[in-house]
Amino acid sequence: MFYGIGVGVGNPGKVTMEAIDTLNMLDVLYVPTAKKEEKFSVAHEIVKDYLNTNTEIKSRHFPMNYDTDELQCAWKSIADEIMLDVQGGKKVGFVTIGDPMIYSTYIYLLRLLRNNIEITTIPGITSFLDIASKNNFPLVEGEDPLLILPATMGTERLRRYITNETSVVIMKVYKNFNEVVQLLIDEKLENCSIVVSNSSKNEEVVFRDIKNVNKDDISYFTTILINRKWEIK
Amino acid sequence: MFYGIGVGVGNPGKVTMEAIDTLNMLDVLYVPTAKKEEKFSVAHEIVKDYLNTNTEIKSRHFPMNYDTDELQCAWKSIADEIMLDVQGGKKVGFVTIGDPMIYSTYIYLLRLLRNNIEITTIPGITSFLDIASKNNFPLVEGEDPLLILPATMGTERLRRYITNETSVVIMKVYKNFNEVVQLLIDEKLENCSIVVSNSSKNEEVVFRDIKNVNKDDISYFTTILINRKWEIK
Incomplete structure (x- = not known):
């Protein structure tokens, strides 16, 4: 059996x-590392105290870029290795930050493996859920929709989604941070938005006044929560 | 301190x-019951094995209807009771199914209490995350948005949101179930949708062919996941 395990954000x-x-019952655990030759893995760090001492750890590099050939090649080779382990009778796990079904590279693995081996996927707390609770900032109520938008879709597309909506989460805000902030000001959302950078890590920063955030203050992984029905104190 | 605790869906x-x-460290735990005079609470059932034996349990009726006066009156009286306990130096908890910040009645409590006492909120696994993982059904990838829509917004409003979207979750599908199914067929979404009723309970049912679901087969809490990029096997 192969287990895809969502480990939530940032802390155990x-x-x-x-x-x-x-x-606790795995024979082998695959842990993703962001850089080649690097052994450190955020997901591994989160779960290391929960592991059985007999579990074999296999660190593998999972490319995060958009080079499709390199990406597909790396994923295929990791999927083959996992498949061999599972077919050899081992209980094999793979850890993924946040939830496995929301913008996760685990979905690549699932696509490659699902016709060949049995798979159990375990959900995890996503960053936007964690940020909302930690800041006592409700996401959505009643009959309103909740829109989860990656800022990488581009500012103009974001604008079309956001206009007139009550509850919005914008993820992966970095490249177009200044444009996104301007968009929120244009839409009069500055009093019902919070910006969180490096959620759940030591370097976490929360901004309740979006007008006073500089791009230098935030990291690559920044999330904005918007709820027109929830005025910031 | 007051703790709003998301306990996830259906099971411990x-x-x-x-x-x-x-x-484990609470002095008092408030548990919501759906009906007056009833002691049984789904949230309490989920967490009972994790509780300290010294914790005092207070079952309270939380109205789920739309009678605003009755609702506000009940919430106000529970909020006052919680506030008294906290001001008396007690560690007070409140358990809520799923995540506290997504369509949860906990948000009423938060609104009433946040200016008066210190509050810590703890996120939980929502039903749509749980259903997605349990069925190896990815919700969203890359630059696509994820739309979380309550079916209670009405079928015509749903249609406007769904047209041309890749990834959609429809929650609370019951009253207009047949209309929603027809909408998904009109939008050619029948091969990339799954319907789950009573997620995580003993009575859970999963339908991978939406054309073959009768309204009699589903319960009040039914969720539909749609991902145009993920063909059902």
């Missing part, structure tokens, strides 16, 4: 009992 | 370590 407290029980 | 495995540690 966000891991669920189901994830802990699964981590 | 979805509870996070942070929620368990918090539950």
Whole structure:
């Protein structure tokens, strides 16, 4: 059996009992590293205290760029390795930050493996859920829709989605940060938005006044929560 | 301190370590019951094994209807009671199914209490995250938005949101179930949608062919996941 395990964001407290029980009985755990030759993995760091000492750890580089050939080649080779382990009778896990079904590279693995081996996926706390609770900032109520938008879709597309909506989450805000802030000001959303950078890490920063955030103050992973029905104190 | 604790959906495995540690040190835990005079609470059932034996349990009726006067009156009286407990130096918890910041009645409490007492909110696994993982059904990838829509917004409004979107979650589908199914067929979404009723409960049912679901087969809490980029096997 192959287990795709969502470990939540940033710290061990966000891991669920189901994830802990699964981590504890694995023969092999694949951990993704962001850079070649690097052994450090954020996901591994989060779960290391929950692991069985007999579990074999396999660090593997998962490319995060958009070079499709390199990407597909790397994923195919990792999927093949996982498949061999599973077919050899091992219980094999893979850890993924946040939730496996929301903007996760785990979906590549799932696509490659699902016709060949049995797969159990375990959900995790996503960054926007974590940020909302940590800041006592409700996301959505009643009959309103909740829109989860990656800022990478571009500012003009973002604008079309946001106009007139009550509840919006904007993820991966960095490249077009200044344009996104201007868009929120244009839409009169500055009193019902918060910006969080590096959620749940030591370097976490929360801004409740979006007009006073500089691009230098935020990191690559920045999230904005908007709720027109929730005025910031 | 007051703790609003998201306990995830349906079973104890979805509870996070942070929620368990918090539950374990409470003096008082408020548990919501759906009906007057009833003691049974789904949220309480999920967490009961994680509680300290010294914790006092207070079952309180939280109206789920739309009678605004009755609703506001009930919430106000519960908020006052919580405030008294906290001001008396107690560590007070409140458990909520799924995540506290997504369509949760906890938001009423937060609004009433946030100017008066200190509040810590703990996120939980929502039903749509749980259903997606359990069915190996990815929700969203890359630059696509994810739309979370309550079916209670009405079928025509739903249609306007859904047209041309890749990734959509429709929650609380029951009253207009047949209309929603017809809408998905009109939008040619029948091969990339799954319907789940009673997620995580014993009575859970999953339908991968939406054309073959009768309204009699589903319960009040039914969720539909749609991803045009993920063909159902």
